[in-house]
Amino acid sequence: MIDAHAGELHLPTVRRRFRALAEEATREQQTPIAYLAALLEAEVAERAERRERRRLIDARFPIMKRLEDFRFTDNPNVPQATIATLAQGGWIDDRESVIFIGESGTGKTMLATTLAVCACQQGRRVRFTTLAQLANDLQEAEGHRELQRVVGRYARAELLVIDELGFIALPEGAAELVFQVISERNEKSSLIVTTSLPFGEWTKVFPDPRLAKAVVDRLTHKAHIIETGTESWRFRHGLPRRDLRPTKETT
Incomplete structure (x- = not known):
């Protein structure tokens, strides 16, 4: 059910990682709120990474230098x-x-x-x-x-x-x-x-x-x-x- 709802809400990171993070929360005895926070944080972080990659592509750098x-x-x-x-x-x-x-x-x-x-x-x-x-x-x-x-x-x-x-x-x-x-x-x-x-x-x-x-x-x-x-x-x-x-x- 979580898989389906995450897909409907366009939450690909939640859909992909909710089981692994749930297992981690169980091992570390996290509260439900802490588990939910970690799951949403992962979604936000990956979205930010995707947006950054998109901006770097759109910039049309001849070669990437940092x-x-x-x-x-x-x-x-x-x-x-x-x-x-x-x-x-x-x-x-x-x-x-x-x-x-x-x-x-x-x-x-x-x-x-x-x-x-x-x-x-x-x-x-x-x-x-x-x-x-x-x-x-x-x-x-x-x-x-x-x-x-x-x-x-x-x-x-x-x-x-x-x-x-x-x-x-x-x-x-x-x-x-x-x-x-x-x-x-x-x-x-x-x-x-x-x-x-x-x-x-x-x-x-x-x-x-x-x-x-x-x-x-x-x-x-x-x-x-x-x-x-x-x-x-x-x-x-x-x-x-x-x-x-x-x-x-x-x-």
């Missing part, structure tokens, strides 16, 4: 205390943003991902994209007359991560569409941006100087700007592996 995966000793430029504070998520409540500036291989994307994963774990809606993918999505949407729907999708996320700003120069039309998303989110929700370019060189991405200035103004307003340096962690740690590769013998 804060404990980042080795601060490999890049002393990154302020560990600041990252730990940001991981708590208060800056998202305050509708602030984070900008990571540094050369390729200095940990920008990994740090952005770890903060975004923390946001998912806190129950927030997150979306991860590269600047190129964002521009492509917006241009395709405009071509199919679905621009407002797609802009709204990016605007609804509590945290939007825009990775790899600086890898490509945006065509004029695409640059304006990206600016539309940034403007839509301005002071309403949070952004994380990673870039290899100093702000003075953002005209390489947004060719119109006035548009580039407007983008910088909106992104840097209420932003935590973190410089990750110029020395590539990947390059430095790849050298020993390259040294071990066999070389061809000359005859």
Whole structure:
């Protein structure tokens, strides 16, 4: 009967675990209320885990990285205390943003991902994209007359991560569409941006100087700007592996 009622009420964890927890309650001489509390706690915990997994999938991370995966000793430029504070998520409540500036291989994307994963774990809606993918999505949407729907999708996320700003120069039309998303989110929700370019060189991405200035103004307003340096962690740690590769013998 419990099995049937739990199924009717959509309580899969109760349905699966009520017998095992009842046996445990008998062994430990728990009261009926303690048994019921343990059963409901298990249901709530598993629902929370399922929701977190769903948020992590919906965020579309290219690779899953958590804060404990980042080795601060490999890049002393990154302020560990600041990252730990940001991981708590208060800056998202305050509708602030984070900008990571540094050369390729200095940990920008990994740090952005770890903060975004923390946001998912806190129950927030997150979306991860590269600047190129964002521009492509917006241009395709405009071509199919679905621009407002797609802009709204990016605007609804509590945290939007825009990775790899600086890898490509945006065509004029695409640059304006990206600016539309940034403007839509301005002071309403949070952004994380990673870039290899100093702000003075953002005209390489947004060719119109006035548009580039407007983008910088909106992104840097209420932003935590973190410089990750110029020395590539990947390059430095790849050298020993390259040294071990066999070389061809000359005859």
